[in-house]
Amino acid sequence: MSRVVVTKEGLAKIKAELEHLVKVERPTISAALAQARALGDLSENAEYHSAKDKQGLIESRIRKLQEDLVQAEVIEESQLAQGVAVFGRSVKVKDLSDNSLETYILVGPHEADFDSGKISVESPIGRGLLGKKKGDTAEITVPSGTIKYKIISIT
Secondary structure, eight states: OOOEEEOHHHHHHHHHHHHHIIIIIHHHHHHHHHHHHHTSOSTTOHHHHHHHHHHHHHHHHHHHHHHHHHHEEEOOGGGSOTTBOOTTOEEEEEETTTOOEEEEEEEOTTTOBGGGTEEETTSHHHHHHTTOBTTOEEEEEETTEEEEEEEEEEO
């Protein structure tokens, strides 16, 4: 088993999603299955097969979230290394190809939200930034090629 690093907010997000799936989605899909079964012949019942597929996805997600909760390790601010790009830190970088500036917050996969600058430490960019210090250059391979970032600051 590998640990799942999260912040307090990330842990709350996992718990909230799990609760929603168990208390809302699971009963809803069960009702949809019962209704589809009532329509008769299941072999040609598209509603039934669609509901079964959705039920499989929901149950799979529930199992994954339950596993992640068991393996969750909440990281506190005081545990984080100073001056190094690690989980929980905000890293300001300069893209050396166009001199644009970006700021990323390194988070666990459950908290990742690229639009708000939160990237997973498991993503290519997140992995490429880990362990870097101010002034370091990170050469990161992403699906579209290679990105070179200069670390401007870490907070």
